[in-house]
Amino acid sequence: MPELAPFRVSAQLALVTTLVLLVACLPLARWRLSVVRPWAGLLESFLMLTMVLPPTVVGFYFISLFSPGSPIGRAIERAFGLRLLFTFPGLALASCVVCFPFMYQTLKAAMLAIDPRLIESSYTLGKGRRETFFRVVIPHMVPGILSAVLLTFAHAMGEFGVALMVGGSVAGKTRTASIALYESVEAMRYSEARAYALAILAFSWLCMAALSLSGSRRALP
Amino acid sequence: MSGALYYRFEKTFRSRTGDFRLRAAGELTLGEVHGFTGGSGSGKTSVLRLLAGLERPDSGEIRCGSDCWYSSERGIFVPPWKRRAGLVFQDYALFPGRDVWGNVRYGARSDEDARTALGLVGLTALSRRRANELSGGQKQRVALARSIAAKPLILLLDEPLSALDEGLRDNLADDLAALLEAARLTTLIVSHRKSDLARMRCAVTSIEAASSLYDDPPSHGHPRLAVAPRAVELQRALIL
Numbered sequence: 099m100p101e102l103a104p105f106r107v108s109a110q111l112a113l114v115t116t117l118v119l120l121v122a123c124l125p126l127a128r129w130r131l132s133v134v135r136p137w138a139g140l141l142e143s144f145l146m147l148t149m150v151l152p153p154t155v156v157g158f159y160f161i162s163l164f165s166p167g168s169p170i171g172r173a174i175e176r177a178f179g180l181r182l183l184f185t186f187p188g189l190a191l192a193s194c195v196v197c198f199p200f201m202y203q204t205l206k207a208a209m210l211a212i213d214p215r216l217i218e219s220s221y222t223l224g225k226g227r228r229e230t231f232f233r234v235v236i237p238h239m240v241p242g243i244l245s246a247v248l249l250t251f252a253h254a255m256g257e258f259g260v261a262l263m264v265g266g267s268v269a270g271k272t273r274t275a276s277i278a279l280y281e282s283v284e285a286m287r288y289s290e291a292r293a294y295a296l297a298i299l300a301f302s303w304l305c306m307a308a309l310s311l312s313g314s315r316r317a318l319p
Numbered sequence: 320m321s322g323a324l325y326y327r328f329e330k331t332f333r334s335r336t337g338d339f340r341l342r343a344a345g346e347l348t349l350g351e352v353h354g355f356t357g358g359s360g361s362g363k364t365s366v367l368r369l370l371a372g373l374e375r376p377d378s379g380e381i382r383c384g385s386d387c388w389y390s391s392e393r394g395i396f397v398p399p400w401k402r403r404a405g406l407v408f409q410d411y412a413l414f415p416g417r418d419v420w421g422n423v424r425y426g427a428r429s430d431e432d433a434r435t436a437l438g439l440v441g442l443t444a445l446s447r448r449r450a451n452e453l454s455g456g457q458k459q460r461v462a463l464a465r466s467i468a469a470k471p472l473i474l475l476l477d478e479p480l481s482a483l484d485e486g487l488r489d490n491l492a493d494d495l496a497a498l499l500e501a502a503r504l505t506t507l508i509v510s511h512r513k514s515d516l517a518r519m520r521c522a523v524t525s526i527e528a529a530s531s532l533y534d535d536p537p538s539h540g541h542p543r544l545a546v547a548p549r550a551v552e553l554q555r556a557l558i559l
Contacts, residue, residue, distance in 0.1 A: 213412060215408050215410070215412035216412055216414060218371075218373050218399070218406070218408075218412070219406070219408065219412045219414075219465075220400075220425070220426075221372075221373070221398070221399040221400045222371050222372075222373070222399050222400070222402075222404060222405060222406040222466075223400075223405070223425060223426025223465065223466070223469045224400050224401075224403060224426050224469050225400055225425075225426065226398070226400045226401075227400075230400075233425075234414065237416055238414075238415075238416065
């Protein structure tokens with residue numbers, strides 16, 4: 099029988115990932131769009147790497163960096179009493195790294211679509227960068243924020259490779275729905291696998307449908 | 320309170336098709352409404368953007384009232400949000416999600432300032448109308464009110480009449496002239512149509528004249544430009 103716990107873990111993971119990335123990527127995208135130097139592009143391309151890297155590569159480096167045997171992993175454990183390997187916080191961090199491009203790119207595209215004159219008008223009306231960011235930039239990219247949130251949430255729900263390597267499939271803690279499906283297939287419990295797969299498919303389609311239907315209804319001539 | 324404006328600056332705009340060097344100098348007395356004209360691509364709009372602080376000159380000086388907005392010599396560059404230069408864009412750039420009141424109130428320090436500005440342009444009745452439901456002429460007046468409500472030291476208008484229908488233009492030129500007179504603000508109006516500026520009865524500088532003033536400022540004090548008698552009257556009225 100399929101369990102509910104993996105879905106709860108997946109939902110928690112997706113929620114944390116989406117919130118953290120939303121808060122981090124909004125100012126990051128704004129900053130990136132005000133810096134035209136090549137080094138900013140290089141930094142951006144590094145952060146975008148997880149879009150094309152195999153999850154195993156990300157997982158491998160994550161383990162190398164944060165395992166309790168490594169200097170960084172040891173330092174984090176000593177400073178915060180936090181172990182990142184095979185725990186939910188570690189899984190959430192890895193998920194943020196993997197899902198970053200989906201949130202960041204979508205937000206950046208939405209921000210770039212804002213008429214720059216609206217921002218300039220705000221400046222000449224006596225509002226500084228911070229106030230303009232909150233009162234002009236963010237309100238004028240709400241549809242884009244919605245898309246970014248849906249896309250990131252759906253992707254975080256479905257993440258598998260890194261989740262398996264970093265999370266380690268600890269029942270009730272880091273075993274996500276997609277890992278549960280994988281293990282059902284491994285154990286040849288096919289009816290259970292079918293239920294997991296169908297639920298993930300339905301949810302993902304729901305997210306994508308919301309994304310498509312909330313988007314522009316403009317037709318090209 | 321409005322302010323007199325003095326500027327003299329130079330900036331090179333670089334692009335793939337070649338560099339474009341803009342040099343301009345001029346002066347506006349307190350309360351003067353002044354026209355600025357030139358062909359397309361001559362850098363008229365850039366002059367406004369430089370004055371508003373949206374672009375940074377390579378060298379020169381900009382002063383408004385008692386404030387120094389830019390001085391390459393003293394290393395001063397005041398950002399646009401601290402200049403109080405009200406810039407009205409050619410396409411108005413109203414905040415589309417806000418209604419008329421929301422647009423006008425945005426830069427105002429009090430409801431009172433916003434109400435006064437909205438009354439000045441005669442659109443109090445439309446304050447709940449959304450910005451994208453307005454006609455071109457209404458949008459322009461909202462954009463003007465939005466700038467005036469923020470109590471600017473100077474008003475900069477970029478092609479205020481060019482987005483409007485030919486038939487409406489003459490009437491609106493009269494309306495705008497009357498409105499600017501009532502607002503009592505030092506105003507620089509950029510337009511490629513001399514006839515529009517003539518209709519508004521303001522003194523006019525061409526970009527060529529402004530650029531020759533840069534190269535060859537009068538030996539005594541600051542470069543002076545022609546000042547309309549009406550502006551002198553207004554200046555007296557403001558001081559008294």
